[in-house]
Amino acid sequence: MVNIVPVSGQGFRPYEVHIGRGLLADAGERLADILRTRTVVVADENVARTHGATVIGALRRAGVEGALVQVPPGEASKSWRGLERLCDALSEQGLDRKDLILALGGGVVGDLAGLAAALYMRGIDFVQLPTSLLAQVDSSVGGKTAIDTRHGKNLIGAFHQPRRVLADIDVLATLPPRQLRSGWAEVLKHGLIRDAAYFEWLAGQGASGASGDPDALEPAVVRSVEIKAAVVSEDEKEAGVRALLNLGHTFGHALEAELGFDEAILTHGEAVAIGCAMAFRFSAREKLCAPGDANLVESTFIAAGLPTRLDGLGGFSADALLKRMAGDKKAEGGRLTLILARAIGDAFVQRDVDDAAVRSFLIEEGAA
Template identity: 75%
Template sequence: MTTLTVGGQGFRPYDVVVGRGLLARAGERIAPLAKGRTVIVSDETVAAIHGQALSASLEAAGVRTQTITVPAGEASKSFAQLERVLDRLLEIGLDRKDVVVALGGGVVGDLAGLAAALYMRGIDFVQVPTTLLAQVDSSVGGKTAIDTPRGKNLVGAFHQPRLVLADIDVLATLPDKQLRSGWAEVLKHGLICDAAFFDWLAGDGAGGACGDPAALERAVVRSVEIKSAVVSEDEKEAGRRALLNLGHTFGHAVEAELGFEKAALAHGEAVALGCCLAFRYSAREGLCPEADARRVEAVIAAAGLPTRLDQAGTFDADRLLALMAGDKKAEGGALTLILARGIGQAFVAKGVDASSVRAFLIEEGAAG
């Protein structure tokens, strides 16, 4: 078991605990934070698998709890479900000493976290992430949001959790597609700033993509270390934190064009594709070696993740470009991309020429 502390200027430090068997002992860790009651927010699928274990642990620790469930899938990151969760919190009568517990993947964590940020102008919440993607990425750092038809995560707030419990054992219940989706975010962390970590993920640690618990635990710990170091310097993405969006500007545009449908790309699959596009675009512009772009593509493909646009669908270059221009990192209508000078050497590129990106997308197979 490993405990990492996330802290920075402007927010209260909190622990991220990574280990096995944490769900059964969650009550003893959450009880000191919950002076009154807790409300578990989960999706219908996760609640059926893990909800009873968490509720029992909380009740055994003397914490009264109720559960709110939402439909599984990205579509629950919506105004409609946010309103529904907030209305239920009001109906239950939570006060400012009570705690919301997000039990689920990134969708639940984002939705429950935003509800906690808005409820009575902000109450405490705890993240209990049940997917690899959530454990290594969305549960840490305080980003909460919902989607709109105009783009992903465009309505939200920064609201740091009080505690994150990342139980490696729960990952054994994940479908292969979701495990691979989370592995994409793990690979992303190596691509950003740790070439040695990427080498391990591509070699001895590759079993994590297939569910090896020891490899998964090491991958989660290192990913949280990388993310927490960045968040501690730049909570609200004014500078360095934008690096964590490697692959996301391309990936979010693809997701938005597909409509965030449940049957379409998982978020991590879109990020994997986006990382490949970012590295190939970097190589096209002479910023990073072609060999690095080819290696990134090979490692991502070996993990069973998409690397090419045509694996996701049929796209129009102008439509994708318009969606990219609406990304949160864009400034004054100009594109901001996370590009790379090599593996482990990502950087923020502002004012990227839209015509060159359009030409690149057409080269990649998008319609012109």
Template identity: 70%
Template sequence: MTTTIPVSGGAFRPYDVVVGRGLLSELGARIAPLAKGRTAVVTDETVAAIHGPAVLASLAAAGIKARLLTVPPGEGSKSFAELERVLDRLLAFELDRSDVVVALGGGVVGDLAGLAAALYMRGIDFVQVPTTLLAQVDSSVGGKTAIDTPRGKNLVGAFHQPRLVLADIDVLGTLPERQLKSGWAEVLKHGLICDAAFLDWLAGEGASGAKGDPAALERAVVRSVEIKSAIVGEDEKEAGRRALLNLGHTFGHAIEAELDFDETKLTHGEGVALGCALAFRFSAATGLCPPDAAARVEAVIAAAGLPVRLDQVGTFSADRLVKRMAGDKKAEGGRLTLILARDLGDAFTARDVDRAAVRDFLKSEGAA
């Protein structure tokens, strides 16, 4: 059984996100109407070893000529150097504008392959086949593609919507526990933004999803995609409501950058989880939301085995974190823009947040 969630908006061509089990074997049949000639499958070396043969077999069975293009695993592949390598290999494969790029992997692969597809011959179609929970519920939907620079995360990119997203729940069974929990942070984020009832389910019966229960994972992925698709359809380029999806990200990205995006120290999802806890505690400290809401957020995140305090991941300077936050792509004119909360399931965009207040708050949280 599969669930199809349509994603549509006035500014882009509609597409479907298909969630279910056993979808990897159906890839060839599902993209055959899109792939008129050849398909380049961009993936990382780890995913290629696990899922590459099945994907190539599915494409071959549908009569699609395909080639695997691999990159090293990890955030380091979201770079100018790897983007250039991928583009050069697409050219060597002689893809034309009627061909398709498949992004097979987690958020790093999806961002990199999507940006390559956006740039190649001024834009060719691509399909997202996310193999991590984080990618299934977040980065594969909505058309954000990007690479990192030494000055920050996701600062060079483009909006390029996929033609199709296939989220196969079965592939999540191959994830290490830490990667699964990392993705769970983005699931929790969706409840925190706008669906308190979903958050209640995630904190109760649905909590088994963080431990790999397939039925809970499937429900969590479907509801997360429903939330994100509705927001993206309303606001593709983050001019308004879509910014809410960045709850926890401004704090989280600053912390990641201070750790040099070293995923052995902090994964992206862990950064988001910590950022969500900080955003709610800052909201409570400034009188925007009830203290018990911030305490509940902290308890739910901690119960999932995710960090909620700065000292759990490292030692930080409040001034350096604020400087990183001011350089975030959501900032305007050096002013801080944060996603804060009035209550559980009630997030909002706060512009021109006082930098001194954020610095003092971070110091109260243990930053130097």
């Protein structure tokens, strides 16, 4: 069975997210109505080895000789240099504005290939084929594309919605356990922002998804995509409610930046897990939510094998973290904006957060 979640909203063409098993092998059939004679599959070198032949074979069965363009794995590819190299490769393939890009991989490839598609010939169509859990439930849906700079994560980008998303649950079996848990952090985040009953299921019956159980992963991906699709449909450009999807990210991005985006030390999902736990602890500290909610959030992330505190990551300066947070995309005029919570399932945007309160909190959390 394939679940289809529609994504629509003002200002962009509606599309579908297909969620099920064996979708990469059926990609030619599922994309038949939008395939082009010249279709380029962009994948990192690791994903290309694992899944490249499956997708190219699916395209051939649909009568399309797809070309495979590989990029180096890792966050370093989301850079000016990585974007330049990819755009050069698209030009070498002779793509024009009526052709198609397939982004095959995790969030790095989806962000990079999506931004290249937004810029190349002033915009060509692309499809997301996410191969990581994090990408399936988060970065492949909603049209955010970006690269990093030395000043921060995802600072240069564009909104460019995909034509379709194929989320194949089977490919998640090839993920290392740490990467699967990293994606699970984003799954938990969706429950925290909008659906307390979903979070309760994830913490209980559905918790086996964090260990790779496909019978738990599939409904988790479906529900997370439904939540994200609903938010994106309300607010494509993050003028309001879409900022809720960044729960945990202001703290998390600051940690990632201070660590040089080194995923050997801290993956993005691990940073989000710490950030979500910190957001709830700060909310409880400010008497916005019950301490019991913050404790439950922390224990659920820990049970999933995810970090919730700064311990073991090295020393952090509270002032350095604050500076990173002030440069976050949600900040306005240098004033902090945080996603906080009144309860599990009830997140909200808090603007003009007091710097002194956050600095004091960071010191309590272990920053110097």
